[in-house]
């Protein structure tokens with residue numbers, strides 16, 4: 141593999157709750173994302189996917205192990221260096237409302253993301269909103285996050301992440317709130333941007349079908365451990381690990397309609 | 401009382417903020433019978449959450465008002481209810497769980513306390529501790545979760561906590577707005593099985609909103625499909641998903657197979673989403689519709705039986 145954009149090297153994280161027993165959310169996990177590569181992270185609720193995502197983003201310090209972004213270990217960087225290095229990597233969260241400042245209209249959220257880039261303007265913001273299916277983009281610029289629907293908020297978060305021109309996007313359930321047509325549109329957009337700019341993705345998703353068709357590689361997580369990893373298509377179409385088999389089997393199947 | 405816990409008839413509602421307007425509901429019609437499980441699917445931004453929030457009187461009058469149409473809960477007309485009147489019925493008979501549990505759980509209150517509060521409002525004489533334990537057990541959270549704060553739980557566990565709060569009200573209708581959207585498939589299946597079990601035990605009706613058509617198909621008796629503030633097709637799940645009638649539903653079902661075509665693209669519905677700032681007299685799907693004809697942009701068709709499909713109702717000129 142070409143030199144990786146992200147290396148998670150033996151990271152662990154245990155949460156200690158007042159009263160309760162400690163939770164080993166992530167247990168000695170190693171995972172690599174190559175430049176321009178798409179890796180999907182799947183697994184049951186509470187298996188540690190979001191925790192691993194937050195560790196990769198540098199939002200949560202691991203108890204042990206290293207996070208290496210473009211050759212630099214995040215733990216060794218000064219806060220200033222960290223802030224600059226992190227621009228290469230943008231999150232898209234499951235809960236878009238948590239990542240969008242509720243007091244800023246879409247216009248300001250987009251302008252902020254485009255700051256310092258050539259051609260930052262309302263027109264550029266509106267164009268990005270159009271591309272994520274918020275069209276006409278111009279009409280969405282004055283809206284505050286609570287003034288649009290759940291799926292529209294998620295798309296605003298996607299547009300904002302793309303506006304920053306990252307080389308790695310770490311997305312935690314980014315499409316679960318959009319209808320299937322919009323989901324297709326955004327996946328196509330992410331494929332285009334990958335082709336245009338060689339962006340890499342770490343996509344945390346519960347959707348086995350998306351993991352299978354969108355990702356190059358998949359990592360399957362259970363109880364804080366990666367239990368299986370390999371080419372997405374191969375692993376998810378013919379799972380060998382019993383847990384992966386169980387995950388794949390749990391997908392409710394929508395029977396193909398008999399169309400007129 | 402005619403056996404419908406919820407009746408929404410030709411409801412129109414527009415958000416009006418700072419000189420802009422969004423016609424979020426344009427005549428939507430939807431009924432839920434007592435004990436029935438109804439699914440609501442459709443385009444992002446088509447008004448599903450607006451409809452759901454309206455059933456709990458959760459849309460502040462200063463941003464939007466019901467402009468016409470009618471809504472009844474348990475046979476009682478609530479169309480013109482004031483906030484005080486809503487407060488008296490919120491939670492029982494209708495309770496709701498949302499797609500973003502963190503926004504509805506109190507971040508600084510332990511989960512057990514929040515469940516106890518909701519029980520106390522509706523069952524003043526309940527033995528709180530045992531009801532809280534029972535509700536946690538029902539949603540399959542460990543008893544220790546009572547001591548946790550919402551941010552200490554994973555996405556899936558938070559949704560279970562919110563479900564426990566809603567069930568604490570003993571609702572006759574549970575409105576669930578994308579309750580499993582953020583959950584992995586194993587947990588989705590568990591939560592849906594749980595909701596089914598609760599429905600049977602408590603005779604509770606369900607209005608389930610989801611973008612996951614497979615989930616809606618497996619959990620619901622009847623389905624409504626929404627587009628641009630209209631319910632455009634409704635009927636048995638097997639009819640609506642097995643033999644879709646409205647061209648929007650047909651496109652939606654094609655896009656649902658998240659697989660790539662020969663060009664390596666994921667399927668979408670061509671064209672732009674409707675502009676809700678403009679009110680048009682015709683069918684809002686016309687500009688994207690492969691079957692569009694002259695009358696489509698002139699007038700919204702009335703509901704009627706579908707042709708060459710199942711026993712569903714559809715609002716489409718191609719079926720008249």
Ligand SMILES: Nc1ncnc2c1ncn2[C@@H]1O[C@H](COP(=O)(O)OP(=O)(O)OP(=O)(O)O)[C@@H](O)[C@H]1O
Pocket residue numbers: 155156157163164165183184185186187188189190191192551552553554555556557582583584
């Ligand atoms: N801040 C925290 N404090 C205490 N425990 C935590 C915290 N964050 C996560 N956990 C625990 O760590 C475990 C893993 O949680 P995580 O959110 O990473 O799971 P997940 O795989 O993303 O689940 P989901 O699919 O439900 O989103 C869970 O048991 C959770 O309760």
Ligand SMILES: Nc1ncnc2c1ncn2[C@@H]1O[C@H](COP(=O)(O)OP(=O)(O)OP(=O)(O)O)[C@@H](O)[C@H]1O
Pocket residue numbers: 286287288289290291292317318319415416417422423424442443444445446447448449450451463676
């Ligand atoms: N407070 C508001 N002010 C103005 N417009 C709003 C407001 N809230 C929602 N809208 C608009 O009303 C329409 C309906 O929103 P709603 O949240 O009901 O959609 P939805 O069907 O639930 O979508 P999703 O599937 O994305 O959750 C959307 O186009 C949205 O932009």
Ligand SMILES: [Mg+2]
Pocket residue numbers: 189190191312554555
């Ligand atoms: Mg998670």
Ligand SMILES: [Mg+2]
Pocket residue numbers: 289290291448449450577
């Ligand atoms: Mg919604």
